[in-house]
Amino acid sequence: MIALIPAKGSSERIPQKNRTMVLGKPLLGWTIEALQRSALIEKIFVTTEDSSIASIAREFGATPTH
Numbered sequence: 001m002i003a004l005i006p007a008k009g010s011s012e013r014i015p016q017k018n019r020t021m022v023l024g025k026p027l028l029g030w031t032i033e034a035l036q037r038s039a040l041i042e043k044i045f046v047t048t049e050d051s052s053i054a055s056i057a058r059e060f061g062a063t064p065t066h
Contacts, residue, residue, distance in 0.1 A: 002043045003035045005062070009050025018053050028053060032060040 007018045007028055014020070018028040025033075028046070035041050046057035047065045054064035 003041045005046045007048045029060045032062045
């Protein structure tokens with residue numbers, strides 16, 4: 001099974017929320033790590049138009065797409 005995380009570069013309510021640091025990690029990093037702990041997920045994709053979010057996805061072991 002695969003997981004797909006849609007991660008926009010801009011947000012209407014919370015600016016840059018996917019890059020926002022929460023306890024020393026970007027919010028997107030927490031999401032990727034939670035999916036990595038699942039025995040059902042084989043591959044994680046992050047779809048984004050933002051290059052910095054794509055970098056975070058790679059850093060945490062996900063595959064960025066656009």
